[in-house]
Amino acid sequence: MRKYELMTVFSTEEDKFKAASDAVRSVLANFGAKIDKEESYGDRDLTYVIEKQKRGRFVLFTVSANPAKITEIESQFKLTQNLLKWLFVKIED
Template identity: 70%
Template sequence: MKKYELMTIYPIEEDKFKAGTDLVRSVLAQFGATVEKEEPYGDRDLAYEINKQKRGRFVLFTVSANPAKLVEINAQFRLNNNLLKSLFVKLDDEKNK
């Protein structure tokens, strides 16, 4: 298992945000990833429109996951209409200690 930061962007509507975060957590659990930390970053203007949205609600997850499963996790994320964007970034080994 490797550690990753997962930045996610959701619509700012509360019901879509809640549905999106719930789905992200369930997809991660389905593929054996564990969420170590969840940090809300609040509502922010987007650099460009995504699905006709000009603002998004950002959440940063710290996740331990199997690197071989990331492609499948990202494929499931793309099916979620309540998740505008997501990005996995591998943490350096020095940060993991």
């Protein structure tokens, strides 16, 4: 297992945010990733419009995951509605 930071940008509408954040947690759990920490950065303006959205809700997850599964996790994120963007960054030991 390797540690990663996962920055996510969700829709700002509360019901869409809840559904998408639950979907992200579910996808991570399905691929054996463990969420170590979850930190909300709140609603912020986006630099450019994404899926007709000008604002997004940013959440940073610290996860432990198998490196071989990251590509599969990202494939599932593409199917998640109201998850506007995401980025995995490996944490160096």
